[in-house]
Structure formats: structure tokens, C-alpha cells
Amino acid sequence: MGQGRLGWDEYATGWARLHGGFDPRKAGRLVRGWLRVSYVIGRGLARVRIPPAAVTFAGLLLCVSVPLLADRPALAAVFVLLAAMADSADGATAVVSGRATRLGYLYDSLADRLGEAAWLVAFWLVGAPGMLVVAAAGLSWLHEYVRARVVAAGMRDIGAVTVGERPTRVAVAFLGLLLAGAAEAVQTDLPAGTITVVAAVWVLLALVGLLQLLAAVHRVLR
Template structure:
């Protein structure tokens, strides 16, 4: 097939090569459905000639807009969702168009971390305690750092998908800001308490996920 016209099965094989051999056709219904949507969007973007880097940059812009919109949490939640869609679509665009590169992978990872930092800044602006936000951010960063170091050490697959992976953080940010916005419509002082609970959930998941990752790493070493 021509550029931007890679079929789903061919795309799935190429995607699996870039994700530790995990075949998206064998994923659960939600994950498979999300990846099919990403594939459809990526195919369309590749067909009109939009480069993966442009999609990555758009996703970062969406993420940076989230704290700017912190006084309207419901709208901010929509921008988290848009950023997540762009984050999936940039990889799909790269695979479909045959433009997946190592430098693109690095930029995408950096954009993800900056985007998540922006979402947590929004949590703080809505009313979450600064220290809680900082610890949540630190644990999420440590989760990704440990995974990166394990990979750099030559262990391509340590056999674990933790409770604190990127899709979880997207879900917590989107649902948390959405609930905070709804709570604010009921009573003006509710968003701060709501987003504090959401930040605590983020922190707890990040902590548990880090423990899962370390445990899997030690099992793999043995």
C-alpha cells in the first residue's frame, strides 16, 4: 500500500515491533478500540501529509493549555482528552507513513512528561496542595525513569503493565478535572476538595505502579 494507506493488520504488526512485541489485535476491547481510533486518525493525517512531529507539537499545545483553562476545569478536561488523542495519533501517523524514528520517540516521551506536568499544575491551580502535587509528579516521573533505565540496561520486557501507566494518568486527569468542573457548578468551593482527592488518587496509583515495576524488575533479574 502507498504512503498513509497501511492496512490495519500491517499497522498492527509494525506497531507491535515498536512496543515490545505486544500485538494490539490481541488487546482487550477498550485498548483495541482506542488503538483502532488512533490508527484511523493517524491514517487520515498521514494521507494529507501532516508529519508526526506536528501532531506531537499539537498535543503539547493542548496540554499546556490545560493550566491556562484551570478556572474552567470542564473545558480543561476536554483539552486533556485532545492531548491524549494527539499523543496516540502521532505514533500512529509515524507508523502508517513509515516515518517512525528514534528521535521522534524521544520527543514524544518528552512531550508526554511536559504535558503531565502541565496537568498537575492545573490541579494545583484548581486547589490541590502544592506538596501533594509535587510528590505525585515526582512518583510519576520516577515510574517512567525506572522503566527507561531498565530498558537501557537491556531488559526489553520485564512483563508488567502497572496501574500507573500513561493511559491511567490520562484517565485520572480527564475524569478529575471533569468532576471538579461539575462540582464547581454545584458549589464554588467544591473543586478544591475534589481535585485534592483526585491528586491523592494519582499519587497512590503512581506509588503502587512504581512498586509493581520494581518487583517485576527484581523477578526478571532472578
């Protein structure tokens, strides 16, 4: 099959193999819609032979731009959304073009962690306390570390979809910066308080998600 000609059903099957067996066709409407948009973008990129690594790098550059735009939080939120789409599109490009590799998966995961760190730096620059930012980063990193280690221990299925997954972090970063931008239009000192509340929500969701994941791992591996 030629570049960019993989059908949706074939793509969904290939995507599921790379994501713990989770079938995107059975996801909720919002997630399914997001993944279908990613598929369309990935199919277009594959047709013009843009490599997945280039899309990953572009997404990382978008993430790095977010803290540089901390004085304009609403615009920073747009860059978070664009980076998240690039993150989905690089995997879609890899699957559609038949260029999914373990090395590409490693680089994609590394770019995700660096990107989230950049978003949290933006939170700090807008006004979130450093301790909250560090806690959010640490708990999110632990979530991904535990998932990676249990795979190494022999747990092959997804185990649990928690409230602390990557899509949740994307949504919190996007909405947090967007709300901070809206608060800035009301009063100049409101963004710091707004982003502090959102950072606390990030920490709470990350903690609950980590506990959910650990509970699922305990059930499976004991």
C-alpha cells in the first residue's frame, strides 16, 4: 500500500498495537474525533513524505515556545494545542507510512516529557508557585515511569486509563493558560491566582491518576 493510503480501520488497528491494545474506534466521541483528525493530518504528511521525526521535532519546538510566550498566556495556550496536535500527528504519520520504530517511540516519549516540562515552566512564569510546578512535574513523570516499568515487568495490556494520562495534562495546560489569558483581560494580577489554581488541579489529577495506575498494576502483577 502506497504512502498515505492506509484506511482508517487499518490505521486504528496499527495505532492500537502501539498503545497497549486500546482501540481508538471504541473511544469516546471527543477522543475518537481527535484521533481521526490526527489520522487525516498524518495521512497528508505521509503522502508528501515528511518523516515522523520531523513532526516530533516540530512539536517539541512548539512546546519550547510556550514559556517564551508566558507574558501572553492565551497565545501560549494556542501553542500548547498545536504541540499536542503535532504529538498525535507524528505517531499517525509513522503508522500510515509504515515507519513506526522503537527508536521513534523513544524520541516521541522523550519529547512529550520535555514538552510538559516547558508547559509547567510557563505556569511558573505566569505565577504558579514553584513547589506546585515541581509536584505536578514529578507526579506526571512518576505516572509515565510506572507504566514503562510494568511493561518491562511483563504487563502487556494498558492496565488502566487514569485521570492523569497525557491527554488530561494537555487539556489542563491548554485550559489553564487560556483562563490565565482571560483573567489578564479582567485584571492584571488575576493570571497568577488563576494559574495557581490550575496547577493545583494538575497535581490533584496526577496524584489520583498515579494511585489508579498503581492499584491496577497491583491487581495484575500480584
